[in-house]
Amino acid sequence: MLRDAVVDIDEQGRISHCGPREQAPEIDPGTAVLDCAGMLLPGLVNAHAHSPMTLLRGMGGDMPLLRWLREVVWPAESKLGPEDIRAGMRLGSLEMLRSGVTTSSEMYFSGESVAEAVLEVGSRAVIAPAVIATPDLGELGGWRRMVEDISRWIDTDGLRFGPGERIELAYGPHSAYTLPPEALRVIGEQARERGALVHTHVAETADEDTEQRRSYGSVPKLLAELGVLDGRVLAAHGVHLDEEDIRVLAESGAGVAHCPGSNAKLASGTARLTELLEAGVPVGLGTDGPSSNDDLDLWEEIQLAGMFARLSTGDATALGSAAALLAATRGGARALHRDDIGALESGRWADVVHVDTDNPAFVCGVDTTDERILSNLVWAAGAECVRDVWVAGESVLRNGEPTGVERAEVQEAARSAAKRIEG
Incomplete structure (x- = not known):
């Protein structure tokens, strides 16, 4: 676990750096920077x-x-x-x-x-x-x-x-x-x-x-x-x-x-x-x-x-x-015999998940030991704590809602198909 850390994503959607903020490389002026309070995990x-x-x-x-x-x-x-x-x-x-x-x-x-x-x-x-x-x-x-x-x-x-x-x-x-x-x-x-x-x-x-x-x-x-x-x-x-x-x-x-x-x-x-x-x-x-x-x-x-x-x-x-x-x-x-996903490491695809720790599952927030944070994450938190998701550096979920499709339309299309199969 890294605290006060950053993940840099290159133009191809891969991670170019992941580590403490103080060790991060300088970025060009105008580069988009997103502050994610809580935790970032690999997808x-x-x-x-x-x-x-x-x-x-x-x-x-x-x-x-x-x-x-x-x-x-x-x-x-x-x-x-x-x-x-x-x-x-x-x-x-x-x-x-x-x-x-x-x-x-x-x-x-x-x-x-x-x-x-x-x-x-x-x-x-x-x-x-x-x-x-x-x-x-x-x-x-x-x-x-x-x-x-x-x-x-x-x-x-x-x-x-x-x-x-x-x-x-x-x-x-x-x-x-x-x-x-x-x-x-x-x-x-x-x-x-x-x-x-x-x-x-x-x-x-x-x-x-x-x-x-x-x-x-x-x-x-x-x-x-x-x-x-x-x-x-x-x-x-x-x-x-x-x-x-x-x-x-x-x-x-x-x-x-x-x-x-x-x-x-x-x-x-x-x-x-x-x-x-x-x-x-x-x-x-x-x-x-x-x-x-x-x-x-x-x-x-x-x-x-x-x-x-x-x-x-x-x-x-x-x-x-x-x-x-x-x-x-x-x-x-x-x-899956893959070395380009599954971790926040340089060279891997930037598949990143933002977890909101402002939740009863994290009773101390992140101001506690690494061991307790991991325990809260695994045993108490869950899907409801996921806020944002990026795949290959592209935002695909923002505040719990998809960015590329309309959730209501996806659910309705599936509901219609399921009813037809059942009938």
Whole structure:
């Protein structure tokens, strides 16, 4: 924590300096200077989300994962068109910005619609169009076509594009239990050729991957054997991992997106967070989809990650305030294999969040110890304390309201789409 500090942002939207005011470089006369009373943080990183599912929020909320997917989610998603997905993603991006989440790692269909929504709202996203082989979504053209479409998109627009490189493209194989091994092998090859991330669900529930465990030992071992772990990989959930699985992930450098809220609601289990961190696995925090969580508030995940780590280990010191906050910022960036977001450091994108400390959560304001401020921030504050947000140095949230879109219009468009899907 730095007190009486400044963040300088260059013309490209990157941080040129972050440090004490007395050490800051001289600025040219006329340079815009904004005084932010309170705290500045790096933008939070939501490492695993299906944000267009804001439209499905509340549907089948009392079912276990596999029944929920097959009986509720996939039938509803078969009705979604590109404009519906755009409406759902706009609402999700807006919801995240209002809680200080500047980057989300999205796995969903119609990636172009997701990208359009993200750019319109002004946030940042790693977009992994979903690849899945299930009769419920067969009209999407099969996994081979889905993979070809992603590869063609990357080859056309590049791995990253948009103002401030707001969009990164990735591959989104849904899971080992919804795709044949051949599909995973091909995806791994295509991703490595392009330096792209592979974002996939791994060991979320105890009974989802029975066949894979019988044939390969586990999903991490399957991914290793197929060569998928030779590239950039983000494993979402990672609840049911044994010591050998953790070792395989650690040796490969794969990241894990820990989703404690969704895992708890769906009774999927509690991931072995402390063991993953001790093994050196990069771990970020994710909300999962807003129809299984049911929100996109990463502050809740910070608290739940800390509480579940302490509860599962019986150790009240298992995950401290600083470690929990780092998992939502720098940890999320590392899990995504990114070194240009997640921290307020020179050279990184200026994704910055202004937190108002004039709030009962900060009982002493900032006139107290660093330890107490961090404790207040993690355990008492939340999305309601976020006032302003910048992405690549651009103001995208001011006094809690978006600057690039009208909140009422975004909410109404999403409401209309959700009612049509429900009907």
